[in-house]
Amino acid sequence: MVVPVEEAIAALSTFSLEVVVEALQVGALQKLLLVLQVGCAHEIKENATPSQMERESTILSKK
Numbered sequence: 383m384v385v386p387v388e389e390a391i392a393a394l395s396t397f398s399l400e401v402v403v404e405a406l407q408v409g410a411l412q413k414l415l416l417v418l419q420v421g422c423a424h425e426i427k428e429n430a431t432p433s434q435m436e437r438e439s440t441i442l443s444k445k
Contacts, residue, residue, distance in 0.1 A: 386418075390414050390415075390418060391411075
């Protein structure tokens with residue numbers, strides 16, 4: 383089963399801000415996104431570049 387990224391981020395957001403920031407610092411979001419890519423089509427995997435993941439991490443860490 384593939385979980386949409388939005389659902390994964392929403393699951394993280396149920397924790398306190400400190401927990402989410404710590405998860406971002408240890409690379410949990412990047413690892414989660416990598417796991418979610420396993421069931422994706424090849425074209426989608428190519429679009430999920432590390433730079434996009436880094437931007438998402440930066441946006442979340444500012445909240």
